[in-house]
Amino acid sequence: MxxxxxxxxxxxxxxxxxxxxxxxxxxxxxxxxxxxxxxxxxxxxxxxxxxxxxARHGAPSAEAPEAAPAVAVDEPQIAAPTPAAPPKRPLHAIAAAPAGHLPPMPPPSRMEPPVAMPPLVAVPSPAATNPMIDRTAQDTARLRAELGSMREMLEMQLSSLAWNDMDRRQPQRARVLRELTRLGIEADVARALVGELPDQLSAEQARYLPLGMLSRSLVISGRGLSDVAGVTALVGPTGVGKTTTIAKLAARAVLRHGADQVALISTDHYRIGAAAQLEHYGRLLGVRVYPAHDVASLRKVLGLLQGRQTVLVDTAGVAASDPRMAQQMDVLAAAGGLRACLVLAANAQSDALEQSIRAYEPLQPQACILTKLDEAPSLGGALSVLIRHRLPLDYTTDGQRVPEDIAEANARTLVCRAAQSLKTTAPDESLMAERFGLAVASA
The missing domain is CATH 3.30.70 (Alpha-Beta Plaits)
Known part of the structure; x- marks a missing residue:
């Protein structure tokens, strides 16, 4: 051993x-x-x-626990002897006694029995109690830590056993899960996709099915660049490229309908230079830019622009925890007649993308635009979020050029790009067990 x-x-x-x-x-x-x-x-x-x-012959004996301090001491009750009655003295002796030296009075004829005192109890002092409480708290905390470590260890072992069993019984499904993990797909989305696989899966199917399943799971709106019509408001967190995307869409609309049929509205009065940037694009395109800071001004501007083919609204980028988020969504919702389009950056982490989608859920965005594909090392996080929320995808952008770096959304093109940009090797088996082991064991 x-x-x-x-x-x-x-x-x-x-x-x-x-x-x-x-x-x-x-x-x-x-x-x-x-x-x-x-x-x-x-x-x-x-x-x-x-x-x-x-342990029985050579191990040292365990240290004996400390003896608990005595908490009670019982003393025997000793009844005091009944004092003898003093001898009777004549009255003249009593009268002759000096003041302050009167003889003791004789006891009554019938004396009460002695009352037994309760046993003395040693009350521990606060200085002795606090160390005991601290030691108990430390022992409890140590026990909880040990139980937590033991539970984590058992979960890891159970996950490893379940994953190894699945890899042995269903090797092709395990291969698909490895490929989806290598693409960066989140664990819950990967499990849902693998759950749709047929029972009998060949090695050739396991090789090509993951990409096909991803492309079929993406929802594409089918909105072309030549169909940029109506009133569309681009919303999303700061730094995702909303203003640049509006300029690209406006340039496409100008090429199709003419500059007099296109208008831009800026509601971003928080960020310094936001309106100036949009006005610069407007001058280059020959399109007028209208400011709107509240519900009343936005309704007024939309009333003036009735009949225009394309109206694009640029909004301020705010964080999900910013109190201005609710104010901005109230303004857009009260204006009415707007098609909200959520702009997400493909190079953001999946947790940040998930938080953005949940923050803008009250606005009920009808579609999504995925930007900065050229800056994303992996598209798995963005694809996972779009599949999880079934959010239709309008366009994708991959650069700063206006209007070249924008394209209509295409599921196959997007998935192939995700596969081509991936350069990582097969995931570690411990990672696979951690992601899918417990789910397999509970299935």
Whole structure:
């Protein structure tokens, strides 16, 4: 039997080191949290009988617990002897006694029985109580930490066993999950896509099906660049390229309908230079830009622009936690007749994209525009968010040129671009077990 001590920053790293050095047959003997991380004692060729025999003959005895302090002391009750009655003295002796020295009065004929006093109880002082409470709190915290570490370890082992079992029983499904993970698809979306696969899956299907499943899962609005008509408001967080995208759409509309049929509206009065940037694009295109700062001014401008083929509204980019978010959505909702289009940056993390979609849900955007494809190292996060929320995609942009760097959304083109830009190798098996092991075990 070979026993070794491992110290790592967390339980996951410790289990990985145990698995790499001692193999999957290693047995965890103990775990302990130290200042530098987690200590794990593991062994291979484990013999429980040998360990017990060694502990019985050679292991030092456990330290005896401290004796608890006495909390009560009982004293025997000793009844005081009944005092003898003093001898009777004549009256003249009493009268002759000096003041302040009168003889004691004789006891009554019938005396009350002695009352037994309760036993004395030693009350611990606050100075003695506080260390006991602190020790109990520390022991409780240590126990909780140990239970948490044990639960994490068991979950990791269960995940690894479930994933290995799935890889052995359904190798093609496991291959599809690896490919989707390599593309950067989120775990819940990947599980949903794999759930739609047929029971009998060949190796050729497992190779090409992931890309086809992704393209079929994306919702494309089918709105062409020549169909930029009506009143459209572009909303989204700051820095996603709303103003530049409006300029690209306005240039396409000018080429189709003429400059007199296109108008731009700026509601961004928070960011310095936002209106000036849109006015610069308007002068280049020969299109007039109208400012609108509240519901009344926006309604007035929209009334003046009735009959125009294309009206594009540029909004301020605010964070989801900004109180101006609700004010901006109230203005757009009260104006009426607007087609809200959410602008998302493809180079943002999936959590940020998810937060943006949830923040603008009250506005009920009808479509989405995906920008900055050229700056995104991976498109898996953006594709996962679009598939999860079934948000229709209008256009994609991949540069700053106006109006060249914009295209109609195409699912196959987008998925192929995601596959071509990916240069990572196959994901680690521990990552696959962490992402899909528990889900497989609970299925």
């Amino acid at each position: 070979k026993i070794k001590r491992f110290v790592a920053r967390d339980m996951r790293q410790a289990m990985r080191e145990v698995r790499e050095e001692q193999g999957p047959d290693a047995v965890i003997l103990s775990t302990r949290r130290l200042a530098e991380g987690i200590e794990v004692i593991a062994a291979i060729d484990y013999d429980e009988a040998l360990i017990r025999e060694a």
